[in-house]
Amino acid sequence: MIRLPQAGGGVREYAPRTEPLAVPPGGALASRTVFSAAHVVADPYADTTPDSPAAVDWDATLAFRRHLWAHGLGVAEAMDTAQRGMGLDWAGAAELIRRSAAEAKAVGGRIACGVGTDQLTSPADLPAVRQAYEEQLALVEETGSQAILMASRALAAAASGPEDYLDLYGHLLRQASEPVVLHWLGPMFDPALEGYWGSSDLDAATETFLEVISAHPDKVDGIKVSLLDARREVELRRRLPAGVRCYTGDDFHYPELIAGDEQGFSHALLGIFDPLAPLAAEAVRTLDTGDVAGFRKILDPTVELSRHLFAAPTRFYKTGVVLLAWLAGHQDHFTMVGGLQSARSLPHLARAYELADGIGLFPDPALAEARMRSLLTVHGVPR
Numbered sequence: 001m002i003r004l005p006q007a008g009g010g011v012r013e014y015a016p017r018t019e020p021l022a023v024p025p026g027g028a029l030a031s032r033t034v035f036s037a038a039h040v041v042a043d044p045y046a047d048t049t050p051d052s053p054a055a056v057d058w059d060a061t062l063a064f065r066r067h068l069w070a071h072g073l074g075v076a077e078a079m080d081t082a083q084r085g086m087g088l089d090w091a092g093a094a095e096l097i098r099r100s101a102a103e104a105k106a107v108g109g110r111i112a113c114g115v116g117t118d119q120l121t122s123p124a125d126l127p128a129v130r131q132a133y134e135e136q137l138a139l140v141e142e143t144g145s146q147a148i149l150m151a152s153r154a155l156a157a158a159a160s161g162p163e164d165y166l167d168l169y170g171h172l173l174r175q176a177s178e179p180v181v182l183h184w185l186g187p188m189f190d191p192a193l194e195g196y197w198g199s200s201d202l203d204a205a206t207e208t209f210l211e212v213i214s215a216h217p218d219k220v221d222g223i224k225v226s227l228l229d230a231r232r233e234v235e236l237r238r239r240l241p242a243g244v245r246c247y248t249g250d251d252f253h254y255p256e257l258i259a260g261d262e263q264g265f266s267h268a269l270l271g272i273f274d275p276l277a278p279l280a281a282e283a284v285r286t287l288d289t290g291d292v293a294g295f296r297k298i299l300d301p302t303v304e305l306s307r308h309l310f311a312a313p314t315r316f317y318k319t320g321v322v323l324l325a326w327l328a329g330h331q332d333h334f335t336m337v338g339g340l341q342s343a344r345s346l347p348h349l350a351r352a353y354e355l356a357d358g359i360g361l362f363p364d365p366a367l368a369e370a371r372m373r374s375l376l377t378v379h380g381v382p383r
Helices: 056-071 090-107 125-144 152-156 164-174 203-217 228-235 254-259 275-286 292-310 316-329 337-342 348-359 365-378
Strands: 003-006 010-016 034-037 074-076 111-115 144-148 180-185 220-228 244-247 269-271
Touching: 003 348, 010 269, 034 111, 034 152, 034 180, 034 275, 056 074, 056 090, 074 228, 090 111, 090 125, 090 337, 111 180, 111 292, 125 144, 125 164, 152 164, 152 365, 164 180, 164 203, 180 203, 203 220, 203 228, 203 292, 228 244, 228 254, 244 254, 254 269, 254 275, 275 292, 292 316, 292 348, 316 348, 348 365
Parallel strands: 034 074, 034 269, 074 111, 111 144, 144 180, 180 220, 220 244
Antiparallel strands: 003 010
């Protein structure tokens, strides 16, 4: 038994599982295109502060990406899950993109990389925002990676209305050499993105978003929607031009959105597939055979864990993701760039361990238990 602290105070005993996760690596997925947004592994020996540039353990970071590729998933690199703007600055993100793109070429893995404006460290006007986007787009395309045009805090601050979004995104799409993924990240993930696409009214914002896509359908591979609103995503994907994919970024409703309905389905680009990679791959391979019920049987039990990790304030979900990577043996420590390992409470982390263990997520349950015990001991939880 292990004693886990509870959110309401006190501790309770929990009996960990003993059966290891037994999902072998496999080839490419067929019925859906699936990306996992991947976390970065900090260098625990670096003498850093929360405000200093990120110190990354490159070997462990790239090894985790090889783990994702081995299970047939694509890697969405330098995204929110990699702590863009929350510990990882543009210089670190640029190095991450270069290294991961080279690794993808070496192993034949699929990769798409985030393009933003986070090199802007002070308020900027629209020409500066456009120049920042152009710089990052050029770097991503130079590496041979697909570009994901991420939502920009600087653009949200500088834009005066929908026309500014239409003009800037139109310019970027005309400039892109290959079709890109457009990313709509809601304010629950980043409060600075409130009012994106020129309006806090989501219906009005949706119309602007669709206008950008309809004006350049040949330059949009797909859209990633991270609004945690399944109904809105379904309505949006039904209005997309032919050939433009919807990649769900909804970490609350992903099984139903990926499974789809009689009018279509969503592909996936999800942060929760970082810890869930083996189960997510197994579920989609089951869906490849046409077995929707089998797909849901595998993936539905993971939703409680995902909702816990992405609970408000949602932007701190990365802490739980890295905790699970450590417990699963993908890295040797629970340290994050920017010191973000302190962003969630001990009861929250204990519940994350319990939920992950309960669905059989750990390849070595004994290792996960031992590591969780060590974390609890550091925090003064009695054995």
